[in-house]
Amino acid sequence: MSAEKSGYYSRPGLAYYLTGELKEKQLFPFSTRDFNALGVHPQIAQVKKLLPEQHLVELQDGSYLGYDRLLIATGACAARVNIPGADLKGVVKLDNLFDAQQIMAQARRRRTAVVVGGGITALEIVEGLVARGVKTHYFLRGDRYWPNVLDETESRIVEGRLKDHGVKIHYHTELDEILARKGHVGGVRTKDGGTLRCDIVAIAIGIRPRVKLAQECGLEIERGILVDEYLQTSAADVYAAGDAAQVYDPFIGKHVIDSLWGPARQQGSIAGRNMAGGREIYSKTVAFNVTRLAGLTTTIIGTVGKGKDDDLVGIARGDSETWRQLPDAIIAQQDFEVNRLRLMLGEKTILGAIVMGDQTLSKPLHTLVSDRVDISLIKSRLLEPRAPVADLIAEFWSHRRTVHAPQLA
Numbered sequence: 001m002s003a004e005k006s007g008y009y010s011r012p013g014l015a016y017y018l019t020g021e022l023k024e025k026q027l028f029p030f031s032t033r034d035f036n037a038l039g040v041h042p043q044i045a046q047v048k049k050l051l052p053e054q055h056l057v058e059l060q061d062g063s064y065l066g067y068d069r070l071l072i073a074t075g076a077c078a079a080r081v082n083i084p085g086a087d088l089k090g091v092v093k094l095d096n097l098f099d100a101q102q103i104m105a106q107a108r109r110r111r112t113a114v115v116v117g118g119g120i121t122a123l124e125i126v127e128g129l130v131a132r133g134v135k136t137h138y139f140l141r142g143d144r145y146w147p148n149v150l151d152e153t154e155s156r157i158v159e160g161r162l163k164d165h166g167v168k169i170h171y172h173t174e175l176d177e178i179l180a181r182k183g184h185v186g187g188v189r190t191k192d193g194g195t196l197r198c199d200i201v202a203i204a205i206g207i208r209p210r211v212k213l214a215q216e217c218g219l220e221i222e223r224g225i226l227v228d229e230y231l232q233t234s235a236a237d238v239y240a241a242g243d244a245a246q247v248y249d250p251f252i253g254k255h256v257i258d259s260l261w262g263p264a265r266q267q268g269s270i271a272g273r274n275m276a277g278g279r280e281i282y283s284k285t286v287a288f289n290v291t292r293l294a295g296l297t298t299t300i301i302g303t304v305g306k307g308k309d310d311d312l313v314g315i316a317r318g319d320s321e322t323w324r325q326l327p328d329a330i331i332a333q334q335d336f337e338v339n340r341l342r343l344m345l346g347e348k349t350i351l352g353a354i355v356m357g358d359q360t361l362s363k364p365l366h367t368l369v370s371d372r373v374d375i376s377l378i379k380s381r382l383l384e385p386r387a388p389v390a391d392l393i394a395e396f397w398s399h400r401r402t403v404h405a406p407q408l409a
């Protein structure tokens with residue numbers, strides 16, 4: 001059951017829908033017939049209240065629905081800015097298909113936009129607007145793009161590519177007020193007192209897990225809905241998964257929030273099996289996300305960043321807290337033009353990697369990080385100045401594959 005009229009679609013695909021690379025129908029992987037074949041009957045309805053003791057949910061229209069087991073997968077929503085003008089027409093966000101359609105409708109009629117926020121979603125909106133011919137100003141609160149995940153070189157690569165496409169980046173710039181013109185966005189005032197005329201303001205400063213339903217019925221909440229290793233909440237027969245859930249990460253010993261498509265799907269299917277009587281443990285895998293930053297394919301694996309990002313008030317879309325839980329690590333890196341590889345090295349293992357451009361090594365690196373493969377043999381060579389990091393990893397990988405290849409009888 002979902003409140004969204006459009007039903008199940010690829011949320012990550014919205015970025016490509018905005019740029020015009022995907023048509024709307026390509027966002028929908030399943031037809032009604034596919035759902036029927038599974039015996040699933042999607043229902044469009046807004047849930048108003050959960051009554052776990054009675055095993056009931058109350059819908060917005062006042063009706064009730066009984067359940068044996070309940071999954072809460074209410075996702076997350078864009079954090080709001082608390083400034084005058086935030087509710088004006090022309091202020092947009094990107095949570096869902098409806099939002100993407102609103103952005104496209106605005107872009108058809110308007111010429112200038114301001115985008116605020118330092119993570120993937122803000123960048124996706126910038127790229128969508130640019131692809132639709134809108135003059136785009138991009139406000140960053142700090143001095144570079146996504147500093148808690150990317151290093152300075154990577155941020156500058158992304159920024160350079162945006163500037164090449166005509167995006168005007170405003171560093172150290174924060175919104176103070178959104179100004180109205182005939183009931184619509186007409187401009188913005190920044191905290192340093194400057195003003196800028198624009199017709200669209202897009203806000204993507206982070207997301208908040210949707211926990212209201214769970215909170216109101218007394219489930220245990222921290223920032224997300226707390227679940228145990230079986231994805232069960234503090235109430236009997238109630239499970240939670242995806243962006244709304246805060247799940248245990250045995251690697252760092254904490255409950256963390258992921259807002260990634262892959263983990264949401266994996267959690268959903270394990271919760272489903274447990275709801276059907278199984279007893280399967282969800283063990284969080286090493287974060288792996290293939291994304292596109294300013295047109296550059298980028299894979300983020302394991303732990304890569306550190307510190308705080310002032311541009312994001314919460315975790316970002318398509319993001320994992322694990323990326324920032326950085327234990328002691330040193331860096332090996334190699335880059336040439338837009339192909340860049342950065343490794344975070346622990347004592348004997350690779351803790352994380354960023355692969356920008358050529359993706360040949362992203363899958364091997366995911367395995368090396370996930371399996372905590374001992375790379376002591378090549379570590380000192382990886383750390384030499386101007387080390388051919390990619391070649392060393394490729395060589396190590398192919399040697400390992402030969403040694404571990406199944407032997408033919």
Ligand SMILES: Cc1cc2nc3c(=O)[nH]c(=O)nc-3n(C[C@H](O)[C@H](O)[C@H](O)COP(=O)(O)OP(=O)(O)OC[C@H]3O[C@@H](n4cnc5c(N)ncnc54)[C@H](O)[C@@H]3O)c2cc1C
Pocket residue numbers: 001002003004011012013014015045046047048073074075076094095096121124210213241242243244258259260261262264289290291317318319
């Ligand atoms: C623009 C965009 C780009 C993204 N890009 C990536 C990416 O590149 N890589 C990646 O890994 N992840 C990406 N993500 C994140 C990814 O889509 C999410 O992690 C994933 O969709 C989470 O799934 P979920 O089922 O937990 O929640 P959602 O997909 O958010 O679904 C929650 C659903 O619950 C419904 N709902 C909420 N409250 C109620 C209620 N009271 N009653 C009825 N229905 C309700 C909502 O309407 C919604 O349909 C992106 C997200 C967005 C928005």
